Amino acid sequence: MTLDKLKFPIGEFEKPETITENILTNWISVIALFPEKLTSEVNNLTDSQLDTPYRPGGWTVRQVVHHCADSHINSLTRFKLALTEDNPTIKPYFEDRWAELPDSKTLPIDSSLKILEGIHARWITLLNNLTNQQLKRTFVHPEKGKALSLDEATGLYAWHCNHHLAHITTLKQRKNW
Known part of the structure; x- marks a missing residue:
């Protein structure tokens, strides 16, 4: 398996030309099911397995969960900023640096699984109640230099869920766990 395939096991996010109601419903379903799917994949892993990188030079499973x-x-x-402010510029963060902090490298994963369960419960309630007009609201990501609509951001985060889940599932397959 190539390093690029290990880094992007499902490929990179591709925005459809038109975001239909069916596509959006599918994306929301992916986000809704993610905490349960992730928990199922990592719940019985040992500390040694959790501390295994999913690819050479990549994060460990533990870091991916956090x-x-x-x-x-x-x-x-x-999402909440975009719904309550006009096209806000969001604050990016250095995810690579966050992944190197002690909580991401050493803390048991239970706290992050609980966070994901709670965050996703709130997020799904929000997503399922947005109007078409609200889904077109935007925020600006300064690193990307453009406005991102909430419907597109929904797709990006559905991809994000599947992307990181695939990091774990492909590692487990390769290691025969």
């Missing part, structure tokens, strides 16, 4: 909690906390905040 990263998902960090990322999805930020995402829910970005």
